[in-house]
């Protein structure tokens with residue numbers, strides 16, 4: 001059966017976002033023979049996706065790390081860049097199974113750094129399955145990958161600083177963004193903004209305090225109630241404070257914060273500090289020896305946290321443990337920011353009842369919320385796993401990545417983390433490829 | 438259009454930006470219904486990052502490929518609505 | 520139940536898998552007072568892991584009798600089953616790989632027909648026409664049209680719903696830690712008094728009754744995304760029997776199933792002495808490579824999950840149905856190996872008939888826990904107590 005290529009490295013980093021890039025560049029500088037694996041065609045992760053593409057403008061930070069990475073790849077040890085390569089499983093100790101256009105690949109490592117980042121949290125409301133309703137980061141990433149947005153009207157909604165970044169990006173790309181609907185309480189947001197003293201956060205602070213970007217209203221205490229088709233466009237009903245308001249738009253870009261991609265960490269057997277958050281020690285090492293984690297999977301905290309954690313993980317994995325201590329201060333600051341972020345953008349309970357019983361919650365299998373009575377009702381389930389077995393909720397190709405966190409939020413039940421390979425859909429050929437081992 | 442390639446979408450040729458993914462190309466030519474859901478709803482991309490699987494289309498005869506993760510290639514054949 | 524004044528005997532069914540659920544259904548139908556307990560939930564365990572192929576198997580006369588009996592019960596229920604049970608009347612194709620296996624096809628065909636099971640031989644051309652995704656050049660197959668496939672967990676729920684409508688109590692989240700002669704003891708310190716306990720805990724029976732000879736036999740399955748019409752029948756290679764038969768060594772066989780959803784379920788593997796639920800990639804790889812060798816187009820399908828499950832295997836591969844050889848008031852319904860979804864229904868009828876003192880519709884002796892080799896030698900086989908007498912009669916006339 002199909003050939004299985006094999007590559008062997010000292011250190012393998014999964015995820016080429018800020019955390020993974022920092023880890024890779026740092027490990028390489030320390031002399032390690034490393035590989036950076038990512039399922040995208042470009043480094044940069046979610047935030048810096050195609051940041052090297054002139055069309056999209058450059059941030060100083062992004063340019064610095066992309067150059068860093070390019071030097072590492074050209075340098076003596078030579079960082080290997082495995083792009084458009086998806087890690088789908090861990091067949092044996094110290095071995096990853098991956099898939100790319102060229103087929104199946106086994107990647108061997110001594111040390112592993114997980115920097116698999118985060119995805120958006122999507123919550124159901126009437127109309128959330130409409131094709132013109134996308135994630136906030138989702139629409140941004142489509143625009144980054146070639147979708148023209150000039151002159152299009154986009155409502156940005158949901159929660160978190162990402163909404164501002166997305167609105168800003170879309171406007172630069174030519175979109176009209178009349179308003180950002182942020183579900184968090186205005187008082188919390190003002191308190192959060194006032195605390196953003198450090199430089200890179202300044203922009204965010206300015207935007208929050210000003211109540212938006214120029215020409216875009218930033219409404220706190222605001223969230224989408226429904227979206228429906230109206231003459232080829234979308235009609236979006238929003239709750240804004242005590243009022244309701246209807247907006248017409250080409251797209252609703254909506255995400256309620258981020259959820260870490262912890263599936264590989266779970267498959268590797270890493271312990272969790274709390275749900276969705278991988279436990280690490282001072283050197284970013286997880287409970288599994290020689291497996292490190294950096295960035296969103298140790299707690300949603302943004303780009304600066306990702307970079308410093310990546311640096312620490314890169315140094316530690318390369319055996320330069322003593323050099324990590326000088327970075328602890330930066331990390332402490334980033335972690336303090338993380339804590340404030342979480343507090344400010346806590347999801348309000350009203351969001352649990354946006355969708356009625358007929359609304360689809362599992363988009364892969366079209367299971368409705370009404371089918372999932374956990375706790376009481378005619379058919380009652382004892383856990384999400386139980387509900388899954390009987391309704392197919394979470395059984396589709398996304399394997400509960402989208403509905404799992406939403407159901408957990410709505411019902412209060414714990415998310416089902418029975419992670420099985422492949423962690424992402426893989427061709428049967430990949431799983432059948434014979435390593436001869 | 439600078440730097441374009443021609444891909445076949447549901448049997449018809451379309452000129453699309455060379456630097457785009459299949460998902461972005463489909464939306465650009467006005468194709469919003471990527472797949473038909475289990476209960477018959479039309480769906481399109483949600484996450485844009487290879488997680489939600491809503492953007493699945495058939496590419497060069499292989500079903501269920503993620504269009505948001507796949508760059509366009511000259512002559513590529515894409516089928517939607519499956 | 521007319522005119523009965525006797526108190527209905529209280530039976531605790533331990534395990535809410537397909538076997539426990541079927542037994543609860545049959546027992547309540549016969550007037551018994553039933554409580555079902557399970558640690559996990561309804562239809563978890565092997566019931567949530569199995570393929571759900573409802574199949575008449577000709578491995579031995581006893582196996583055939585129970586599978587055919589059970590299959591007929593399932594088929595008679597076909598119109599009543601809930602939609603979630605995803606029943607597909609797809610039939611089985613036993614695929615021959617060479618001329619030698621083609622001879623086996625002929626023998627099997629004769630065996631089934633002689634026992635009233637519809638069977639049809641397909642030649643190479645006919646096989647290619649009905650299953651175009653199979654590799655070209657296969658010599659033929661045996662078609663058993665009345666076999667089917669189901670999705671088992673909702674079936675267990677449906678059976679228990681019927682039982683509960685007749686008064687059964689269902690207690691989930693409760694672990695049984697010990698079975699005494701007067702009831703079951705719970706891990707949380709509680710007790711449920713009863714006249715009889717029916718142990719239907721599948722592969723975990725040894726934890727409650729260490730003396731029985733039961734080994735968990737691990738299996739892997741892979742499910743794909745929806746690819747309708749890629750496969751139309753449950754396909755099994757004839758070599759499967761060799762794989763299922765063996766008592767040692769790991770084995771894989773081509774075993775591919777069309778789901779009502781359009782998904783393709785790919786099996787199967789058999790492994791002793793690996794009691795970890797984790798996927799053993801090497802086994803899954805071998806199993807998939809075997810499947811692709813029969814169906815090259817499988818390689819391009821998108822696989823979304825691999826999982827494992829444990830079959831409860833007895834030394835002779837036949838289930839344990841009936842009174843425990845030495846323990847009064849303890850009955851067994853376990854050891855169904857890779858056929859428990861199918862044989863749950865026959866098991867339930869046998870248990871109910873035996874408890875009611877009726878003549879069973881098929882001989883029950885081959886599955887008796889008292890048969891040789893099923894119980895640790897140290898606990899000698901006493902004569903089975905007459906259950907009905909022992910527990911004082913159910914409320915039936």
Ligand SMILES: Cc1cc2nc3c(=O)[nH]c(=O)nc-3n(C[C@H](O)[C@H](O)[C@H](O)COP(=O)(O)OP(=O)(O)OC[C@H]3O[C@@H](n4cnc5c(N)ncnc54)[C@H](O)[C@@H]3O)c2cc1C
Pocket residue numbers: 014015016017018019020037038039040044045046047048085086087088115116117118119120136137138140141162165166169258261264294295296297301302303306423424484486
């Ligand atoms: C959709 C989205 C858009 C965002 N946009 C912004 C923004 O505009 N501005 C902002 O400040 N923050 C944004 N964020 C937040 C931002 O991701 C984080 O602040 C920061 O990038 C975290 O860095 P990271 O390295 O931990 O993860 P990421 O940047 O998410 O990088 C993780 C990388 O790992 C890859 N990966 C994951 N699993 C695998 C696997 N199994 N095999 C191979 N590769 C894998 C991913 O594809 C990704 O490229 C966004 C987040 C999301 C989810």
Ligand SMILES: Cc1cc2nc3c(=O)[nH]c(=O)nc-3n(C[C@H](O)[C@H](O)[C@H](O)COP(=O)(O)OP(=O)(O)OC[C@H]3O[C@@H](n4cnc5c(N)ncnc54)[C@H](O)[C@@H]3O)c2cc1C
Pocket residue numbers: 533534535536537538539540556557558559560561562563564565566567568569570571572573574693694695696719720721722723727737738739740787827828829830831852853854855856857858859860861862
């Ligand atoms: C890979 C695989 C493929 C299969 N394919 C098929 C097939 O195609 N066709 C077919 O007919 N059969 C098939 N089978 C076999 C079938 O799945 C099993 O025989 C059947 O599910 C057994 O059901 P059960 O109710 O006996 O056990 P289970 O389903 O395992 O249920 C036992 C229940 O007991 C509970 N329990 C255990 N211990 C305790 C305790 N101490 N206290 C309380 N509760 C407890 C568990 O939580 C569990 O819910 C397959 C099996 C496997 C593993």
Ligand code: FES
Pocket residue numbers: 481482483484485486487488489490491492493503504505506
């Ligand atoms: S849009 Fe979510 S996977 Fe492509």
